[in-house]
Amino acid sequence: MKFGYFDDKALEYVITTPRTPLPWINYLGCNDFFSIVSNTCGGYSFYKDAKMLRITRYRYNSMPLDSNGKYYYIQDGDVTWNPGWQPTQTPLDFYECRHGIGYSRFTAKKNGLKADLLNFVPLHDTCELNRLTLTNESEAPKSFKVFSYVEFCLWNALDDMTNFQRNLSTGEVEIDGATIYHKTEYRERRNHYAFFSVNAKPDGFDTSRDAFIGTYSPASDPDAIRNGGCTGSVASGWYPVAAHELHVILTPGESKTFLFVLGYAENPKDRKWEAPNVINKAPARRLLAKYQTTEGADAAFAELKAYWENLLEGYHVESRDEKVNRMVNIWNQYQCMVTFNMSRSASYYESGIGRGMGFRDSCQDLFGFVHLIPEKARQRIIDIASTQFEDGSAYHQYQPLTRRGNADIGSGFNDDPLWLIAGTAAYIRETGDFSILDESVPFDNDEATCVPLFEHLTRSFEYTVTHKGPHGLPQIGRADWNDCLNLNCFSDTPGESFQTTGPSEGPIAESVFIGGMFVRYGKDYAKLCAHRGLLDKAKAAMTEVQKMEQTVLNAGWDGEWFLRAYDANGQKVGSHECEEGKIFIEPQGFCVLAGIGVKEGKAEKALSSVEKHLDTKYGIRILAPSYSHYYLNLGEISSYPPGYKENGGIFCHNNPWVSIAETVLGHGTRAFDIYKKTCPAYIEDISEIHCTEPYVYSQMVAGSDAKYFGQGKNSWLTGTAAWTFVNISQHILGICPDYDGLRIDPCVPKDFGSYTVSRRFRGAMYRIHISNPDHVEKGIRKLTVNGKEVSGNLIPITEGVTKYEVDAVM
Ligand code: BGC
Ligand code: NOJ
Numbered sequence: 001m002k003f004g005y006f007d008d009k010a011l012e013y014v015i016t017t018p019r020t021p022l023p024w025i026n027y028l029g030c031n032d033f034f035s036i037v038s039n040t041c042g043g044y045s046f047y048k049d050a051k052m053l054r055i056t057r058y059r060y061n062s063m064p065l066d067s068n069g070k071y072y073y074i075q076d077g078d079v080t081w082n083p084g085w086q087p088t089q090t091p092l093d094f095y096e097c098r099h100g101i102g103y104s105r106f107t108a109k110k111n112g113l114k115a116d117l118l119n120f121v122p123l124h125d126t127c128e129l130n131r132l133t134l135t136n137e138s139e140a141p142k143s144f145k146v147f148s149y150v151e152f153c154l155w156n157a158l159d160d161m162t163n164f165q166r167n168l169s170t171g172e173v174e175i176d177g178a179t180i181y182h183k184t185e186y187r188e189r190r191n192h193y194a195f196f197s198v199n200a201k202p203d204g205f206d207t208s209r210d211a212f213i214g215t216y217s218p219a220s221d222p223d224a225i226r227n228g229g230c231t232g233s234v235a236s237g238w239y240p241v242a243a244h245e246l247h248v249i250l251t252p253g254e255s256k257t258f259l260f261v262l263g264y265a266e267n268p269k270d271r272k273w274e275a276p277n278v279i280n281k282a283p284a285r286r287l288l289a290k291y292q293t294t295e296g297a298d299a300a301f302a303e304l305k306a307y308w309e310n311l312l313e314g315y316h317v318e319s320r321d322e323k324v325n326r327m328v329n330i331w332n333q334y335q336c337m338v339t340f341n342m343s344r345s346a347s348y349y350e351s352g353i354g355r356g357m358g359f360r361d362s363c364q365d366l367f368g369f370v371h372l373i374p375e376k377a378r379q380r381i382i383d384i385a386s387t388q389f390e391d392g393s394a395y396h397q398y399q400p401l402t403r404r405g406n407a408d409i410g411s412g413f414n415d416d417p418l419w420l421i422a423g424t425a426a427y428i429r430e431t432g433d434f435s436i437l438d439e440s441v442p443f444d445n446d447e448a449t450c451v452p453l454f455e456h457l458t459r460s461f462e463y464t465v466t467h468k469g470p471h472g473l474p475q476i477g478r479a480d481w482n483d484c485l486n487l488n489c490f491s492d493t494p495g496e497s498f499q500t501t502g503p504s505e506g507p508i509a510e511s512v513f514i515g516g517m518f519v520r521y522g523k524d525y526a527k528l529c530a531h532r533g534l535l536d537k538a539k540a541a542m543t544e545v546q547k548m549e550q551t552v553l554n555a556g557w558d559g560e561w562f563l564r565a566y567d568a569n570g571q572k573v574g575s576h577e578c579e580e581g582k583i584f585i586e587p588q589g590f591c592v593l594a595g596i597g598v599k600e601g602k603a604e605k606a607l608s609s610v611e612k613h614l615d616t617k618y619g620i621r622i623l624a625p626s627y628s629h630y631y632l633n634l635g636e637i638s639s640y641p642p643g644y645k646e647n648g649g650i651f652c653h654n655n656p657w658v659s660i661a662e663t664v665l666g667h668g669t670r671a672f673d674i675y676k677k678t679c680p681a682y683i684e685d686i687s688e689i690h691c692t693e694p695y696v697y698s699q700m701v702a703g704s705d706a707k708y709f710g711q712g713k714n715s716w717l718t719g720t721a722a723w724t725f726v727n728i729s730q731h732i733l734g735i736c737p738d739y740d741g742l743r744i745d746p747c748v749p750k751d752f753g754s755y756t757v758s759r760r761f762r763g764a765m766y767r768i769h770i771s772n773p774d775h776v777e778k779g780i781r782k783l784t785v786n787g788k789e790v791s792g793n794l795i796p797i798t799e800g801v802t803k804y805e806v807d808a809v810m
Pocket of ligand 1: 355484
């Protein structure tokens with residue numbers, strides 16, 4: 001069953017009922033100001049950091065679900081309704097929510113009145129704009145009231161939901177015409193404020209939640225609206241909100257547009273703390289001046305659309321498969337931008353408080369983002385590397401606002417260092433900008449320790465070399481990519497498996513997966529050494545890589561597939577000898593995509609084992625059989641009921657690893673089949689089972705051992721976005737950025753047909769036509785570039801040429 005449809009022309013997903021199985025959200029903002037908006041107008045806003053600078057309040061775990069947001073109430077006669085249906089839930093005569101690229105648009109009708117609400121964050125301003133147009137579609141004049149409503153968060157979202165003894169006495173606002181300023185904590189610790197304004201003279205306002213909604217009233221039935229209008233309350237402590245009241249009269253056919261702006265402003269850096277507690281309104285007024293007229297708002301919207309159209313032109317495919325086109329050209333790239341911006345911080349499943357930027361997460365997010373805005377990727381790499389320690393290990397997470405490592409979580413995830421090589425290599429392949437390796441970057445943000453970025457990569461590489469276990473495989477530390485595989489965990493206190501370093505840390509358990517990573521990214525490291533003329537270093541690195549390859553092939557091989565790990569007692573994990581958890585997906589995918597076991601036939605075997613033991617109709621499970629009970633020696637992985645999350649769920653993130661591995665072996669049909677199973681556009685028809693948004697990937701789909709087999713969880717913020725984009729764009733469609741140019745190496749089903757990819761690369765546009773007259777699955781036999789045949793599959797870069805017409809025959 002579907003709850004909407006794709007409108008590819010408009011680059012939108014159109015939701016046709018507010019009663020989606022879960023809230024279906026969108027993200028507004030691409031720079032510093034961000035909002036989450038659901039299909040019923042739920043959500044919240046923040047500036048740069050969802051924990052430290054939360055602007056509006058949201059209640060996770062709310063009842064009804066998703067019941068706080070930016071709301072417009074329309075009181076028309078005795079009926080009060082909202083264009084996004086919540087919170088009144090008044091049945092609408094028409095409802096539609098169009099989630100677009102950086103904006104959401106709601107259209108609703110009730111009793112002859114139409115509301116069209118467009119929400120977006122302008123590219124260059126720290127605000128969200130809500131353009132509300134009301135049209136009288138009835139035959140008679142209409143006189144009605146509009147109320148706006150936002151609830152402020154007292155900045156630090158964690159403090160806001162815990163420290164009531166203080167916070168309920170700190171709230172302060174200022175009212176200046178149509179603008180309501182939220183200035184809590186401005187008098188002492190803060191150098192910023194928020195504001196909510198409308199471009200009309202309001203007929204009333206409220207700034208106290210108790211006055212507007214009412215102490216014991218639900219948001220669906222605010223006191224002020226029920227009792228005849230706003231009360232002019234000025235919040236002092238308690239719960240500051242901003243609500244406007246506007247009286248509107250429309251003749252038949254007439255429309256009126258209001259522009260609401262929720263903004264954030266900062267004072268000049270040199271503000272004196274002892275200065276009186278009066279807001280410097282100049283920055284807010286400057287911003288608001290632009291949005292007093294619909295022309296101002298429309299121009300900002302047009303600019304946003306043009307910005308995205310230009311970005312998406314960087315990779316565009318035209319194939320016979322409409323779903324591939326839709327995902328590649330629109331939604332997959334869009335999700336890559338969102339994961340780049342948010343890492344794993346703020347979604348409807350990440351509270352914006354718990355996790356900031358992940359070291360491994362953000363490194364991987366770069367893979368799907370770097371072609372969009374390489375300059376931002378460059379800065380991100382430097383920020384991430386600045387949280388590395390001198391020994392090559394790294395803070396697992398850092399806070400976006402301060403860019404400081406998160407000491408509560410600490411380090412000890414032994415895959416982290418290698419992802420830095422991976423992210424940097426992806427950046428250099430895309431841009432050819434080797435100069436990034438010379439950037440001076442500190443360890444743990446201590447400026448006294450700056451070294452060239454290249455040295456950071458060396459420490460990453462050496463970290464694995466110097467942290468091996470008894471079999472010569474990399475030590476896993478607290479965990480590797482699989483956060484829940486805690487093999488050095490001896491704590492018998494429930495819930496302690498994913499704790500900070502300490503007694504649970506041990507040096508012995510080993511990871512075959514990190515072995516695969518080391519082989520894959522160690523080769524990149526060696527190439528970077530060679531490029532810097534460090535030939536001995538490059539050679540030594542390759543010797544290490546080959547040694548690891550042999551170790552994985554021997555100590556890491558179980559007979560039919562790759563082992564997952566050795567636990568701290570030297571017991572195998574992910575072996576046919578185990579009672580449960582006999583086979584894991586990660587080493588099969590990663591070792592094969594790293595090229596391990598290809599010539600020995602082990603790669604073929606491993607992938608057949610995946611198909612045989614792990615595949616399901618909704619994707620490949622992370623392991624099988626799922627653990628039926630908790631295992632002290634395995635940790636959090638066995639804390640989940642069978643079929644969920646890391647215990648046998650379909651982790652969408654590592655499905656593309658297997659798909660890429662299949663392309664390494666030339667299996668185009670199978671690679672594409674894997675791609676399709678978790679691809680949102682392909683499973684749109686089962687939205688009632690999948691539940692999460694049909695336009696983006698979720699982290700996990702419940703596996704076949706779970707009660708809700710096929711149900712998606714944790715949509716939006718997942719490395720799946722980047723990895724599926726890499727898979728489809730580079731390995732299946734086969735347009736792969738390499739150090740010396742674009743490599744054309746498709747691997748598709750025999751009947752995929754010809755297709756054309758437009759690709760921006762290093763300042764030039766490539767138009768690449770790929771045909772497959774012989775119906776093969778892999779590789780090209782003829783390559784013509786600007787009319788000249790070239791040998792091999794690499795398009796050489798010619799200085800000064802900005803347009804490449806490429807013809808490739810498979
Ligand atoms: C989840 C993992 C996640 C980890 C770190 C665990 O509870 O299962 O998917 O990576 O938490 O936050
Ligand atoms: C989600 C985390 O964000 C990611 O870092 C991790 O690799 C996966 N879960 C698997 O545990």
